[in-house]
Amino acid sequence: MSDNRALTRRAEPKRTIGGEITSTFLIVSVIPLVLGALVLGWLALSVQAQDEAEKEELLATQGAALLAGRITRMTDEISSVAQVRQYQDLPRGEQQGALSELLAFVPSLERVSVVNGRGSEVTAVSSNEVLTDSDLDEVETLPVYREAMRTGQSAWALDSTSARVPALLLAVPILDASTGKPAAVVLGRSDLQPLRELLQVTTQGTGQNAFIVNSAGEIVLHDTYGTVQTTNVPDSALETGLHRNRDGSWVVAGTAPFGQSTLVVEEDALSTLSTSLLSIGAIAALALLAMALGIWQRARLSRRIVTPIERLAETADVLGRGEMSARAQPADTRELDVLAATFNEMAQSQQEDRRRLEATNRELELSNQNLQQFATVASHDLQEPLRTIITYLDLIEVDYDLPDGMSEDFAVVSASARRMRALIADLLTYSRLGAASEPEQFDTEALVRETVEDLAPVIRMTETAVIIGMLPPARGVASRVRRVFQNLLDNAIKYRAPERPLVIEVSGYDRGDGWVEYEVTDNGQGIAGSQHENAFRVFGRIDRKTEGTGIGLAICRRVVESCGGQIQIISPPQGAEHGTTFRFTLPSATGRDDE
Structure with a gap:
């Protein structure tokens, strides 16, 4: 049985020394090296990305200030003319003439109008067409008009509602000379070409793009194209840092507020972070080189350590086959x-x-x-x-x-x-019993029943009850195994307790490990624990008063051990005087379950 356990242990998968060397190499060198390379590369990339983003943000802030200065100059020009002429007090014909002069004074204006305090245009002129009364609009709800009337200060906004062509709306209040409050508003509409030229100046020669995004997420001004881009720009793209742009590519961006909108300056991340990417590539190359050196060292260690051990194992196997x-x-x-x-x-x-x-x-x-x-x-x-x-x-x-x-x-x-x-x-x-015999498969239950029939006279005479349970088949010399059961039954009858009827139970089960375990249990006189080993010795009699040769149990042990099994005596929990159980094992007729 111990041999079976040893075979089971040898059959279990074991780790190899080569595998241990590889695992140690990976844990000690490769994994830390790769992780360190990744961490260093990411830190370098993050630091450079942050530096570049701060540069982009500074450029965006400068661009926003430049655009705001240009708009302020335009509103100042309109305000200086409007305040001097007091448009709201002029007759309508003179208002149109004065507005035409204003268009000539501020060339970037496309349309200009006078809006009264109720939000209605009273006069309007355009540089592109002749306007009639039907072209006059109600602008009471226009945010720039409302802000100029409320604050008495000039207001501006980027408008993208007219044919998807963005424009700059300027609202300059005309103050009443007596009250100092806004009496009317000069509302001007200008194209964005001057602002676009300023954006182009901001990013000229840098490989960057600059654009303005309104509160709706639309790109209303771009340094490259002039139409409104309706693609919704996510909020994450309006923050300074490294992120994906509208087409999914990585960019480094800097942002700055521009009125109710946001000015964004961005640059392709691959070109911007090329230094860090090259550093990461160099670190990766060094990591691969170190890994290659480690693999070479692992192979070298394997040749110097594993190969001799494998040769030693092969020699041990040859010795195990008997080639001493x-x-x-x-x-x-x-x-x-x-x-x-x-x-x-x-x-x-x-x-x-x-x-x-x-x-x-x-x-x-x-x-x-x-x-x-x-x-x-x-x-x-x-x-x-x-x-x-x-x-x-x-x-x-x-x-x-x-x-x-x-x-x-x-x-x-x-x-x-x-x-x-x-x-x-x-x-x-x-x-x-020492002579070798060829083992065979036999029906244990039939063998026990034949043995009981042979002992039938003494069983009847002693009024003994024999209970035969399930007895799986086994392998061995049937005649010798029959002698084992005969001796155990005869021993139980000889040492029966006179104060109670003798009951003998014979049972067994297949353990599934290649062995069948049998038990012969009686309720006789029992055997003291100190006598268990002596009972199996030749002439090792326990009770000299009872007839017998003192060899029966010795024969049982020799038969069982010649089959490779074991036999033992087990006393019941309540004490040896309440009976005895003989337990022994024989090879199973079916072999191991996993064979």
Whole structure:
């Protein structure tokens, strides 16, 4: 059974030294190196991205200030003319003439109008067309108009509602001379070309793009194209830093507020962060180089450590197959060379031990043959006189009428002679158990039932109840195993308890590990724990008052152990005086479940 457990342990998958070296190399060098490279690369990339984003933000702030200054100059120009002329007090015809002069004074204006305090345009002129009264609008809800009327200050906004062509709306209040409050508003509409030119100046020669995003997420002014881009720009793109732009590419962006809108300056991340990316590539190349060196070192260690050990294992396997002359080869390293030398010393010692063992086995085999021959001859020479003595004792007892005292003496002599004959028979049986026999599969249940039938007379006479449970088949010499059950049943009957009916139960089960376990349990006198081992010895009788040769249980042990099994005595929990259980194992007829 211990051999089976050892085979099971050897069958379990084991880690190899080469695998351990690889794992150690990965844990100690490769993984930290790769992680360190990634961390350093990411830190370098993050630092450069932050620096570049701050530069973009500074450029966006400068651009926003430049655009705001241009718008302020435009509103100042409109305000200076409007305040001097007091448009709200002029007749309508003069208002149109004055507005035309204003268009000429501020060339970027496309349309200009005078809006009264109720939000209605009273006069309007355009640089592109002649306007009529039907072209006048109600602008009371226009944010720039409302702000100019509320604050008395000029207001402006980027407008993207007219044919998707963005424009700049300017609202300049005209203050009442007597009250100082806004009496009307000069509302001007200008194209964004001047602002676009300023954006282009801001990013000229830098490879950057600049654009303005309104509160609706629309790009209303771009340094490259002039139409409104309706693509919604996410809020994340309106923050300074590294992020994806509208087409999914990575950019470094800087932002600055521009009125109700946001001015964004961005640059392609690949070109901006090229230095960090090159650094990451260099670190990755160094990591790969270190990994290649590590793999080479691992192979070198494998050749110097694993290969000698594998050769040593192969030599051990050859020794295990019986080729005792095999020896391990010297190794390159001192430690493994010492191991090989120690292994060779062990192999030499094992070879010498095996030679001595073989010589001893030959001597024992010859001795066993002599003993078996002696036992056979001795048993024959002893049985023949005993048969003659028993025969004459039986004849004398039958043919002669012996006195009472002499009759008892004859009975004692006859019983002693018969016990001697039984003892010689058991000794002969015990000696013959050492002879090899071919194991076979047998039906244990049928074998036990036949044994019970053989013992039927004594079973009936002693009123013994024999219960036969499930008994799986086994492998062995059936005649010898039958003797085991016979001896155990006979032993239970001999040592029955007089105060209760004897019950014997025979059971067993297949353990699934290649062995069948059987039990013979009785409720007889029991065997004290101190006598369990003595019970299996030759002549190891427990109760000298009970008839027997003292060899029956020794025969049981020899039969079971010759099959590779084990036998033991188990006392019940309530005490040995309540009975005995004999438990023994035999090879299963079906073998292991996993075979």
